[in-house]
Amino acid sequence: MGHLATIKDIAKVLNISVSTVSRALRSTYDVNQETKAKVMEVALQLNYKPNYNAVGLAKGHSHNIGIILPWITNYYFSTVITGIQELAYNKGYNIVLFVTNDSHERELSITQNLSTANIDGLLVSISSNSDSCSHFQNIIDEGIPIVFFDRVPNNIKTSKVMQDDYYGAFAAVEHLIENGYTKIAHIAGHQGLTFTEKRLQGYLDALEKYNLPVRKEWIIYSGFSQECGESDTYQLLECEQIPDAIFAVNDRKAIGSMMALKSKNIVIGKEIGVVGFTNDPASTIISPSLTTMAEPAFDIGSKSCELLFKHINKKNFIYEEVIIPGKLIIRESTTRE
Amino acid sequence: MGHLATIKDIAKVLNISVSTVSRALRSTYDVNQETKAKVMEVALQLNYKPNYNAVGLAKGHSHNIGIILPWITNYYFSTVITGIQELAYNKGYNIVLFVTNDSHERELSITQNLSTANIDGLLVSISSNSDSCSHFQNIIDEGIPIVFFDRVPNNIKTSKVMQDDYYGAFAAVEHLIENGYTKIAHIAGHQGLTFTEKRLQGYLDALEKYNLPVRKEWIIYSGFSQECGESDTYQLLECEQIPDAIFAVNDRKAIGSMMALKSKNIVIGKEIGVVGFTNDPASTIISPSLTTMAEPAFDIGSKSCELLFKHINKKNFIYEEVIIPGKLIIRESTTRE
DNA sequence: GTGAAAGCGCTAACAC
DNA sequence: GTGTTAGCGCTTTCAC
Numbered sequence: 001m002g003h004l005a006t007i008k009d010i011a012k013v014l015n016i017s018v019s020t021v022s023r024a025l026r027s028t029y030d031v032n033q034e035t036k037a038k039v040m041e042v043a044l045q046l047n048y049k050p051n052y053n054a055v056g057l058a059k060g061h062s063h064n065i066g067i068i069l070p071w072i073t074n075y076y077f078s079t080v081i082t083g084i085q086e087l088a089y090n091k092g093y094n095i096v097l098f099v100t101n102d103s104h105e106r107e108l109s110i111t112q113n114l115s116t117a118n119i120d121g122l123l124v125s126i127s128s129n130s131d132s133c134s135h136f137q138n139i140i141d142e143g144i145p146i147v148f149f150d151r152v153p154n155n156i157k158t159s160k161v162m163q164d165d166y167y168g169a170f171a172a173v174e175h176l177i178e179n180g181y182t183k184i185a186h187i188a189g190h191q192g193l194t195f196t197e198k199r200l201q202g203y204l205d206a207l208e209k210y211n212l213p214v215r216k217e218w219i220i221y222s223g224f225s226q227e228c229g230e231s232d233t234y235q236l237l238e239c240e241q242i243p244d245a246i247f248a249v250n251d252r253k254a255i256g257s258m259m260a261l262k263s264k265n266i267v268i269g270k271e272i273g274v275v276g277f278t279n280d281p282a283s284t285i286i287s288p289s290l291t292t293m294a295e296p297a298f299d300i301g302s303k304s305c306e307l308l309f310k311h312i313n314k315k316n317f318i319y320e321e322v323i324i325p326g327k328l329i330i331r332e333s334t335t336r337e
Numbered sequence: 338m339g340h341l342a343t344i345k346d347i348a349k350v351l352n353i354s355v356s357t358v359s360r361a362l363r364s365t366y367d368v369n370q371e372t373k374a375k376v377m378e379v380a381l382q383l384n385y386k387p388n389y390n391a392v393g394l395a396k397g398h399s400h401n402i403g404i405i406l407p408w409i410t411n412y413y414f415s416t417v418i419t420g421i422q423e424l425a426y427n428k429g430y431n432i433v434l435f436v437t438n439d440s441h442e443r444e445l446s447i448t449q450n451l452s453t454a455n456i457d458g459l460l461v462s463i464s465s466n467s468d469s470c471s472h473f474q475n476i477i478d479e480g481i482p483i484v485f486f487d488r489v490p491n492n493i494k495t496s497k498v499m500q501d502d503y504y505g506a507f508a509a510v511e512h513l514i515e516n517g518y519t520k521i522a523h524i525a526g527h528q529g530l531t532f533t534e535k536r537l538q539g540y541l542d543a544l545e546k547y548n549l550p551v552r553k554e555w556i557i558y559s560g561f562s563q564e565c566g567e568s569d570t571y572q573l574l575e576c577e578q579i580p581d582a583i584f585a586v587n588d589r590k591a592i593g594s595m596m597a598l599k600s601k602n603i604v605i606g607k608e609i610g611v612v613g614f615t616n617d618p619a620s621t622i623i624s625p626s627l628t629t630m631a632e633p634a635f636d637i638g639s640k641s642c643e644l645l646f647k648h649i650n651k652k653n654f655i656y657e658e659v660i661i662p663g664k665l666i667i668r669e670s671t672t673r674e
Numbered sequence: 675g676t677g678a679a680a681g682c683g684c685t686a687a688c689a690c
Numbered sequence: 691g692t693g694t695t696a697g698c699g700c701t702t703t704c705a706c
Contacts, residue, residue, distance in 0.1 A: 004454060004479065006699055017677045022701060032675060051454035053399060054699035056390035057682045064433075073415040082410055085436045089447075094455075096401075097432045099422045110426075117341055117388035117683085118431075142341065142384075226618075255622055262624075281563075285592055286622050287599075343683055354693045359685060369691060391683035394698045454699085 005046035013042050025050070061120045064094045065308060068110060068124040070102035070151070074252070075280040076297050077125070080149065083301020084123060091309060093120075102127045111135040116144045121308045125151040128190040128223075145311035149304040154194050159307040161300055161322040165195045168293040168326040169202025172275045173247050175291070177210050179334055181245035181273045185218035187232040187257060189249040196221070199249055199277065218243055229256025237264065244272055245334075251276035251283050251292055258286060258333065274333040277326075288332030296324045342383035350379050362387070399455045401431045402645060405447060406462040407439035407488070411589070412617040413634050414462070417486065420638020421460060428646060430457075439464045448472040453481045458645045462488040465527040465560075482648035486641040491531050496644040498637055498659040502532045505630040505663040506539025509612045510584050512628070514547050516671055518582035518610045522555035524569040524594060526586040533558075536586055536614065555580055566593025574601065581609055582671075588613035588620050588629055595623060595670065610671040614663075625669030633661045 007021040014021075016035065023031045024039035042048075056062040065088060072078050081097075088095050096119065100107040107127045116139060124146055126133065133153040140146055140158060152160040176184055186203045189196040200219070207214050217239050222228040229248060233256065236243055248254035254276030261268050268274055268288050276283060279294035303322055311317045344358040351358075353372065360368045361376035379385075393399040402425060409415050418434075425432050433456065437444040444464045453476060461483055463470065470490040477483055477495060489497040513521055523540045526533040537556070544551050554576050559565040566585060570593065573580055585591035591613030598605050605611055605625050613620060616631035640659055648654045 008699075018700080019678080019702080020676055022699095023676085026701090030675065035675080049450070049452040049454070051394070051699050052452050053390045053393035053455060054682090055701080057388070057394055057684090058699075058701040060682075062390060071419075072409060073412065073419055075410065078410040078415050081434070082408075082436060085434065089435075092450075095434045097418070097422065097434045098426075099419060113386070113429075115386040115389050117386065118390060259622075282619050282622050285596075285619050287624050345683075355683090356685080356694080357692055360692085363685090367691060372691085388683050391698090392685080394700090395683080395685040397698075 004051070005043075005048040006051070007048070009046055010039060010042050010048060013046070014038055056118070061312075062118045063092065064096050064119050065305070065312075066096045066098060066114070066119045066122045068098045068100060068107065068122060070100050070125060070127050072097075072099055075282075076150075076250075076278055076295060079297035080125075080301035080304075083298040083303075084305045085301075086298075087302045087305040087309075093309075100127045104129045108135055111139060114139065116142050119144060121312045122146045123149060123304050123308055125149055126153055126193075127151075128193060131192060143315075145308060145315075145317075147304045147308040147311065149300050150195065152194050157319060159304075159311065159319040159321065161304045161307065161324065162195065163295045163300060164323050164325045165198035166202045166205075168277060168295075169199035169247070170206045171202075171326075171328050172277065172291075172293045173203050173206035174209075175328055175330065176245045176247065176273055176275055176334060177206065177212065179273065179336060181334075182212055183218075183241060183243040184212065184245045184247060185215075185236050185243035186220070186247045187229060187236070187249060187253050188219060188221045189224050189253075191221045196249060203247055215239075215241065217241075224250055224252060226252045226256035226259070229253030230260045231256075233257040233260035246272060246274050248274065248276045251278040251280040251290060254290055254292065254333075255280075255282055255286055258288075258290065268333050269335045270337070273336070279329055283329075283331070288335075291331045291334040292329055294327045294329050296326065299324055341388070342380075342385040343388070344385070346383055347376060347379050347385060350383075351375055393455070398457045398649075400429065401433050401456050402642070402649075403433045403435060403451070403456045403459045404461070405435045405437060405444065405459060407437050407464050409434075409436055412619075413487075413587075413615055413632060416634035417462075417638035417641075420635040420640075421642045422638075423635075424639045424642040424646075437464045441466045445472055448476060451476065453479050456481060458649045459483045460486060460641050460645055462486055463490055463530075464488075465530060468529060480652075482645060482652075482654075484641045484645040484648065486637050487532060489531050494656060496641075496648065496656040496658065498641045498644065498661065499532065500632045500637060501660050501662045502535035503539045503542075505614060505632075506536035506584070507543045508539075508663075508665050509614065509628075509630045510540050510543035511546075512665055512667065513582045513584065513610055513612055513671060514543065514549065516610065516673060518671075519549055520555075520578060520580040521549065521582045521584060522552075522573050522580035523557070523584045524566060524573070524586060524590050525556060525558045526561050526590075528558045533586060540584055552576075552578065554578075561587055561589060563589045563593035563596070566590030567597045568593075570594040570597035583609060583611050585611065585613045588615040588617040588627060591627055591629065591670075592617075592619055592623055595625075595627065605670050606672045607674070610673070612671055616666055620666075620668070625672075628668045628671040629666055631664045631666050633663060636661055 024036040220232045276292040283290035361373040557569045613629040620627035
C-alpha cells in the first residue's frame with residue numbers, strides 16, 4: 001500500500017537497467033525475448049501499472065481525449081458518448097467529460113481552463129448560443145485536434161460528423177406529404193445552429209417540391225425541450241390557418257407537441273400528424289407512437305472518435321466531413337385512419 | 338503553435354526563478370505582491386496553462402476522478418453524472434468516464450488496467466453480476482479512495498450513497514395498499530444487488546404490516562430493462578391468482594409492464610395499478626402517467642462527489658453511508674376510478 | 675541487446 | 691521573499 005510499483009522496482013528485481021525495462025514493456029526496439037519475458041512476469045507480479053502522468057510528460061501526450069457537450073441527460077448525447085467510449089476503450093484512451101449545460105459562458109470557461117497538455121484531442125458539440133467559436137479555433141491553433149459532431153460550427157475547418165439533417169428533414173416532411181398532409185408546420189430549434197438550419201432547409205425544400213405553402217407563422221424557433229414543443233404547439237393552434245401536421249426538430253419537442261395536442265383533445269395522426277427526429281425510446285412509449293427520423297447516435301460517436309484518432313496520429317490529416325444517413329421510422333402519429 | 342508556455346518561459350521573461358513563478362501562480366507561501374501581479378500578467382499574456390501531467394508527477398496526484406458505472410444512456414445515471422460533474426467542475430477536477438455496459442468482465446478489465454497514479458479517487462456503481470468485488474478492494478488497498486453509489490457492494494468498507502431504497506419501496510407499496518390494491522406483485526431487478534434486495538424487503542414489510550399475502554409467484558427477478566418489465570408482466574398474467582397491482586423496481590420496468598398491460602387491454606389503475614421507482618421523465622409521457630418513487634439522482638451524484646473529496650483530502654476519513662430520501666409522486670397509474 | 679544520463683514541467687526542501 | 695537543486699516516473703538519445 002502506498003507505494004506503487006515503478007519500472008525502477010522491476011529493474012532492481014531483475015538487476016537490469018530501467019531503459020531495458022521500459023523497452024521490454026512496450027515491445028519496442030529489439031529486446032531479448034528472455035529478458036522481455038522476465039520483465040513481463042515481474043511486472044505482473046508487482047502489479048505494475050504505467051504512470052500516465054510520467055508517460056505523458058516524457059512523450060508529450062496524455063492518453064486522454066476530451067468530450068465537451070451541452071448535456072448528457074438525453075438519449076442522443078448519452079448514446080453518442082457510449083459510441084465514443086467504446087472506440088476509445090479499445091484504443092486504450094481515457095475519456096474526460098465536460099458538460100456545458102448548453103451555456104456559452106461555461107463552454108468558454110471550460111475551454112479556457114483546459115490544459116492542452118493533458119488532452120490529445122477533443123470531441124465537441126457546441127452550445128446553442130456559441131455564435132463565436134474562436135475559443136475552439138485557439139485550441140486547434142495550439143495544436144490539439146478537434147472533431148465536431150452534431151452541433152458543429154461552420155467557420156472552423158476541421159473534421160465534423162453529423163447525421164444527414166437536410167435529407168432527414170426532407171424525407172420526414174415528404175412522408176407527411178405522401179400521407180396527405182398539406183399544411184405542415186415546423187417547430188425548429190435555436191436559430192443559428194447549423195443543424196437547425198439544415199433541417200429547416202429540408203423542410204422548406206420538401207414543401208417547395210410539392211408546391212405546398214410556406215407560411216411564416218408555421219415556423220417557430222425556440223429551445224429543444226419538451227416544454228418548448230408544448231408552447232410552440234399552443235402557438236400554432238392560435239394561427240389563423242391551423243396546420244394539419246407538425247414536423248418537430250427533435251423527438252422531445254415532438255412529444256411536447258403531442259402532449260399539447262392531447263390536452264386539446266386533438267386526435268394525433270387523424271387531425272394533426274406529428275413527426276420527430278432522433279428516435280428517442282420515448283417515441284415508442286408515447287401513445288400514439290411517434291413517427292421519427294432515427295439518428296445514428298452511436299455511429300456518430302464512434303465515427304467522430306475514429307476521425308479524432310486519425311488527426312491525433314498524423315498531424316495535417318486532411319479534415320473530413322462525414323454525414324451519416326438516418327432512417328425514417330413510421331409509427332402511429334402520421335397514420336390518418 | 339506547437340510550444341506551450343511553461344513556467345520557465347514566464348521566469349525567463351521576468352528574469353526571475355521558476356520557483357518564484359510556481360509560488361506566485363499558486364498564491365502559496367509569501368510572495369511579493371508586485372512579483373505576483375507581474376507573473377499573473379505574463380502568464381495570461383503567454384496563455385499559460387499548467388501541465389497537469391507535470392503537476393501530477395511532482396505532487397503525486399492527478400486532478401482526475403474516475404466514474405465507473407454500468408450505463409449512461411438512462412435518466413438516472415446520466416443525471417447522477419451531471420451532479421458529479423457540477424461539483425467536480427467547481428473543485429477544478431476532471432472527470433474520467435468508464436462505462437462497463439453492465440458487464441463484470443469489462444468492469445474487471447477497466448479496474449485492472451486503471452493506472453491508479455492518474456486517478457485521485459473513484460466513484461462507482463457496480464455491474465449487476467459483480468458478486469465478487471475484490472478488484473475494488475485492491476484499488477482501495479493501493480491507496481485510492483472509492484465512493485460507491487446506487488449499486489453498492491456490501492462487503493467493502495467505504496463511503497456509500499444511496500437513495501432510500503427500503504422506505505421508498507415501502508412507501509410505494511403502502512400507497513398501493515391505501516388505494517385498495519391487495520394482491521400486489523413485485524417485478525424486481527437482478528438478484529444479489531443490494532438495492533434490489535432492499536426494495537424487495539420494503540415491499541415485503543409493507544405487505545406484512547397490512548397482513549397482505551406474499552406469493553412467491555408474484556415476485557419475479559430479472560433484468561432492469563423495459564423488455565424485462567414486459568415479459569415479467571406477461572408471466573404475472575399467467576399466474577393462478579392474477580395480481581391487482583404491480584410494484585416495479587424501476588420506471589423502465591414499470592413502463593414495460595404498462596405496455597404489456599395495454600396490449601392486453603387491461604385498464605391500468607382501475608384493473609391493475611402500477612407503481613415505479615426513479616421518476617424517469619418517461620413516466621409523464623406514458624399514458625396513463627406513472628406513479629413513481631422519485632430518486633434524488635442529481636443529489637446522489639453531488640453527495641458522492643463531496644464524500645470522495647473528503648476521502649481524497651484526508652486519508653483515514655471515517656467512511657459514511659448516506660441515504661437520501663425519495664419522494665412519492667402520485668399520478669394516474671394508481672388511480673382507481 | 676543493454677546501460678547511462680538527460681530531460682519532459684512542475685514542486686518542494688533547503689539555502690540565503 | 692527569492693533562488694538553487696533534486697526528483698516525481700518515464701522515454702530516448704547516445705554510447706558501448
